[in-house]
Amino acid sequence: MRLSRYFLPTLKENPAEAQIASHRLMLRAGMIRQGAAGIYSWLPLGHRVLKKIEQIVREEQDRAGALEVLMPTIQSAELWQESNRYDDYGKEMLRIEDRHGRAMLYGPTNEELITDIFRREVRSYRDLPKNMYHIQWKFRDEIRPRFGVMRGREFLMKDAYSFDLTPEDGVNSYNAMFVAYLRTFARLGLKAIPMRADTGPIGGDLSHEFLVIADTGESEVFFHKDFLNMEAPTETPETNEGLQDIVNTWTAPYAATEEMHDADTCTENADDLITGRGIEVGHIFFFGDKYSKPMNAAVQGPGGAMTNVQMGSYGIGVSRLVGGIIEACHDDNGIVWPEAVAPFKLGLLNLGAKNEECTAACDKLYKELEAAGVEVLYDDTKDGAGAKFANMDLIGLPWQAALGPRGLKNGVVELKNRATGEKVELSPEELIQKMTS
RNA sequence: CGGGGAGUGGCGCAGCCUGGUAGCGCACCUGUUUUGGGUACAGGGGGUCGCUAGUUCGAAUCUAGUCUCCCCGACCA
Numbered sequence: 001m002r003l004s005r006y007f008l009p010t011l012k013e014n015p016a017e018a019q020i021a022s023h024r025l026m027l028r029a030g031m032i033r034q035g036a037a038g039i040y041s042w043l044p045l046g047h048r049v050l051k052k053i054e055q056i057v058r059e060e061q062d063r064a065g066a067l068e069v070l071m072p073t074i075q076s077a078e079l080w081q082e083s084n085r086y087d088d089y090g091k092e093m094l095r096i097e098d099r100h101g102r103a104m105l106y107g108p109t110n111e112e113l114i115t116d117i118f119r120r121e122v123r124s125y126r127d128l129p130k131n132m133y134h135i136q137w138k139f140r141d142e143i144r145p146r147f148g149v150m151r152g153r154e155f156l157m158k159d160a161y162s163f164d165l166t167p168e169d170g171v172n173s174y175n176a177m178f179v180a181y182l183r184t185f186a187r188l189g190l191k192a193i194p195m196r197a198d199t200g201p202i203g204g205d206l207s208h209e210f211l212v213i214a215d216t217g218e219s220e221v222f223f224h225k226d227f228l229n230m231e232a233p234t235e236t237p238e239t240n241e242g243l244q245d246i247v248n249t250w251t252a253p254y255a256a257t258e259e260m261h262d263a264d265t266c267t268e269n270a271d272d273l274i275t276g277r278g279i280e281v282g283h284i285f286f287f288g289d290k291y292s293k294p295m296n297a298a299v300q301g302p303g304g305a306m307t308n309v310q311m312g313s314y315g316i317g318v319s320r321l322v323g324g325i326i327e328a329c330h331d332d333n334g335i336v337w338p339e340a341v342a343p344f345k346l347g348l349l350n351l352g353a354k355n356e357e358c359t360a361a362c363d364k365l366y367k368e369l370e371a372a373g374v375e376v377l378y379d380d381t382k383d384g385a386g387a388k389f390a391n392m393d394l395i396g397l398p399w400q401a402a403l404g405p406r407g408l409k410n411g412v413v414e415l416k417n418r419a420t421g422e423k424v425e426l427s428p429e430e431l432i433q434k435m436t437s
Numbered sequence: 438c439g440g441g442g443a444g445u446g447g448c449g450c451a452g453c454c455u456g457g458u459a460g461c462g463c464a465c466c467u468g469u470u471u472u473g474g475g476u477a478c479a480g481g482g483g484g485u486c487g488c489u490a491g492u493u494c495g496a497a498u499c500u501a502g503u504c505u506c507c508c509c510g511a512c513c514a
């Protein structure tokens with residue numbers, strides 16, 4: 001992509017309303033613009049990141065055997081009256097009326113809708129287990145939206161729902177999602193720690209939150225230092241026992257959010273316990289028949305009896321992750337994207353944009369990089385070199401390649417690693433090879 | 438909802454106390470200039486000062502109301 005044809009409205013100064021790093025940087029890097037409190041438009045650069053995260057989440061859900069669907073954002077109130085959550089959910093639910101006066105709502109979550117889909121079609125235990133997910137915009141009319149996309153009112157969430165015959169099977173489904181979450185966050189370049197959690201309004205008795213450790217996190221967290229050295233599984237076990245082993249490993253060391261942590265009863269050695277702050281990026285629940293019972297979602301079991309299915313739900317805040325990753329990955333100059341989610345892999349800077357020879361060489365290199373499949377953002381503008389470097393540092397692409405008249409004379413491109421600041425000089429051919437290997 | 442703060446070109450701000458018809462930096466446009474970490478100079482475009490009502494000869498400025506945004510608390514992916 002040529003910068004001259006792109007839409008990248010970067011800001012030199014911090015907008016007054018943005019208080020935390022990720023919000024400031026997302027505005028300054030031209031990723032988002034605010035529409036109303038907690039509601040944002042995603043501009044091209046931000047949208048690319050959002051889609052990359054979404055894709056990684058999708059791949060890991062698919063790998064875990066979940067099936068992608070897409071449910072609507074607007075729902076009828078009827079199902080929510082059936083599950084008794086229409087009144088319980090309170091003012092956080094955005095309620096609207098259609099032209100005929102029918103009560104509608106903008107979905108804050110989808111347990112009711114997916115349960116309705118399930119119960120209409122599935123009759124037999126032989127069709128279980130099933131796990132369906134979608135990645136869709138949600139709306140929760142938060143009392144106080146803040147921190148940019150970290151706590152928006154409108155947000156993109158992956159939510160999955162599992163259906164099983166027995167509680168034991170349900171726990172297996174839960175474990176599969178638990179492992180998928182470990183893999184997902186690791187691929188995103190994050191250290192996320194599963195913590196025992198309160199089940200809140202979703203209800204149930206088995207629940208974990210996944211928190212990214214970052215100084216600006218919203219909740220205080222307490223965890224054993226062993227977590228810092230644990231590596232997410234690279235293989236997904238084929239068996240339920242294998243899944244359970246991983247869950248056991250990851251739930252053995254102590255970890256709790258402030259709501260669940262009790263300093264008086266905590267028996268951990270103080271030297272082993274780390275106190276920090278965390279950003280909740282995922283939350284999984286197993287809640288049995290909490291919804292299947294009132295909504296009468298049942299299948300016939302092996303003995304012929306109708307049994308309410310055992311359900312779980314599994315959320316990942318996709319749009320929140322964009323902010324969460326920036327909180328964990330930035331420095332004084334701007335964002336430092338993990339390569340897996342970077343909007344482009346490489347920034348190519350033409351330092352001699354007013355020099356025909358240099359521009360011809362940069363154009364050629366750009367075309368070769370594109371042809372080789374490298375995601376490259378080519379700064380072909382006539383801005384000064386300082387401005388170009390500063391802008392590239394701000395948007396945080398993993399690699400920056402600079403070519404100017406001086407390099408042209410020596411036949412080399414200067415390649416900088418955004419994270420380490422290391423610079424090397426390479427020939428154009430070596431650059432292409434390095435970017436494609 | 439309780440407590441605090443703010444609304445003046447795209448962004449950051451000054452002006453308000455002590456009313457006289459809007460200014461600075463960045464960004465943007467034109468020209469010249471500058472060969473490597475936000476180049477310099479000159480010229481230029483863009484704002485009915487959140488909105489409504491009031492006071493006044495006259496309101497960004499004073500008064501009342503209202504809307505919006507931000508921060509602290511309870512809630513959450």
